[in-house]
Amino acid sequence: MAGCDILISGTGGFAARIAFDIAATADEPVEVIIAGRNRERLGWLRTAANARAALFGRKARFTTHAIDLLEPDASDALLAATDPGIVVQAASIQTSQVIAQSGDAWTRLVAEGGLSATAVFQALISARVAAAITRSGKAVTLVNCSFPDVVNGIVTALGHDVACGMGNVAILSNVFAGSAATPPGAEVGVLAHYQNLAAWRRRPEERGGRPPRVWLDGAEVGDVYARFADIQLTPEPVIEISGASGVPMLLAMASGRPWRGHAPGPNGLPGGYPVRLAGRTVELELPVGLTQAEAVAWNASFEEQNGLVVSPDGWISFNGVLGARLGEHIPTLRKGFAVQELEVVCDELLRLRAVLMAEN
Numbered sequence: 001m002a003g004c005d006i007l008i009s010g011t012g013g014f015a016a017r018i019a020f021d022i023a024a025t026a027d028e029p030v031e032v033i034i035a036g037r038n039r040e041r042l043g044w045l046r047t048a049a050n051a052r053a054a055l056f057g058r059k060a061r062f063t064t065h066a067i068d069l070l071e072p073d074a075s076d077a078l079l080a081a082t083d084p085g086i087v088v089q090a091a092s093i094q095t096s097q098v099i100a101q102s103g104d105a106w107t108r109l110v111a112e113g114g115l116s117a118t119a120v121f122q123a124l125i126s127a128r129v130a131a132a133i134t135r136s137g138k139a140v141t142l143v144n145c146s147f148p149d150v151v152n153g154i155v156t157a158l159g160h161d162v163a164c165g166m167g168n169v170a171i172l173s174n175v176f177a178g179s180a181a182t183p184p185g186a187e188v189g190v191l192a193h194y195q196n197l198a199a200w201r202r203r204p205e206e207r208g209g210r211p212p213r214v215w216l217d218g219a220e221v222g223d224v225y226a227r228f229a230d231i232q233l234t235p236e237p238v239i240e241i242s243g244a245s246g247v248p249m250l251l252a253m254a255s256g257r258p259w260r261g262h263a264p265g266p267n268g269l270p271g272g273y274p275v276r277l278a279g280r281t282v283e284l285e286l287p288v289g290l291t292q293a294e295a296v297a298w299n300a301s302f303e304e305q306n307g308l309v310v311s312p313d314g315w316i317s318f319n320g321v322l323g324a325r326l327g328e329h330i331p332t333l334r335k336g337f338a339v340q341e342l343e344v345v346c347d348e349l350l351r352l353r354a355v356l357m358a359e360n
Helices: 013-025 039-056 074-082 096-100 105-113 115-136 148-157 169-177 194-201 239-245 247-255 292-305 320-329 331-335 339-357
Strands: 004-009 030-036 060-066 084-089 141-144 188-191 213-216 260-264 272-278 281-284 307-310 315-319
Touching: 004 013, 004 074, 004 247, 013 030, 013 039, 013 060, 013 239, 013 247, 030 039, 030 074, 030 247, 039 060, 060 074, 074 084, 074 115, 084 115, 084 247, 105 115, 105 320, 105 339, 115 141, 115 148, 115 307, 115 320, 115 339, 141 148, 141 247, 148 260, 148 307, 148 339, 169 188, 169 194, 169 239, 169 260, 169 272, 188 272, 188 292, 194 292, 247 260, 247 272, 272 292, 292 307, 292 315, 307 320, 315 320, 315 331, 315 339, 320 331, 320 339
Parallel strands: 004 030, 004 084, 030 060, 084 141
Antiparallel strands: 188 213, 260 272, 272 281, 307 315
């Protein structure tokens, strides 16, 4: 098996949403390979995606490739076998469902310290795939779906390219565009970090903290919470929006068409931004009067206050409540670690996660 427009690595709910929406919306021929280790799940995703393409009369075609992405050299073998133009990396050793779970010490640590407690887990497979792309020497575009607001900065610090991610800022930009508070046809611009999502999972009267920055037809909205009080997200990952949000971009990438929208982690930057495609390159398209330096600093400030920060020299540090909580269990993490130690630290954190998940 060789040659595809889009390779989706992963077989979970996020990967399924991507595949199913490609199947329902592709106006031009597109070859998609879905890769993962669960053969039964792969068989279902292939069957359902091809059925949806037939149902909607679309031109997408889906095949599968069975592989355990955690095996040594799996990423190199996968690229060699599938020869993709675009890799959509949606596999992770940490499910996003952790944000809606409770009952053990690990989920409590994530709830208190923030989702960046899982960033190293989210980065493991994505960093391996990115390294394999670099080694291949081919012009393969990487779209990382695993916690891109933070992980994409880790990938670039390791010396690899990543175009962007999916979801997060694109969740908010699309729910704001679909809100009754937005005039029909208005151009929506959003600057948002993944931490901005939490408020929209609460009731309107319970929302607080720094909101995302929103522009409608170039004018910035003053009170974002009041303006968009009709918006309500679920406590669980909103895959129906997040998984779908990157599909128009992926199809535009595959066919070489222009596209404008929103994406997290473009070229390794922290947080999410309005962007446009130039070929398969993702470029910022910020509101008039907002500089890139200002936008990046605003997004970076969230993890600087509480979360994970990657310095320009590749030093990773845990900050705020998260840094304190992790430091209680692994004192050496108080000073941080070099990005090249990612896999060693991942093993340490996996051992900690196992211990904490056994504690009620």
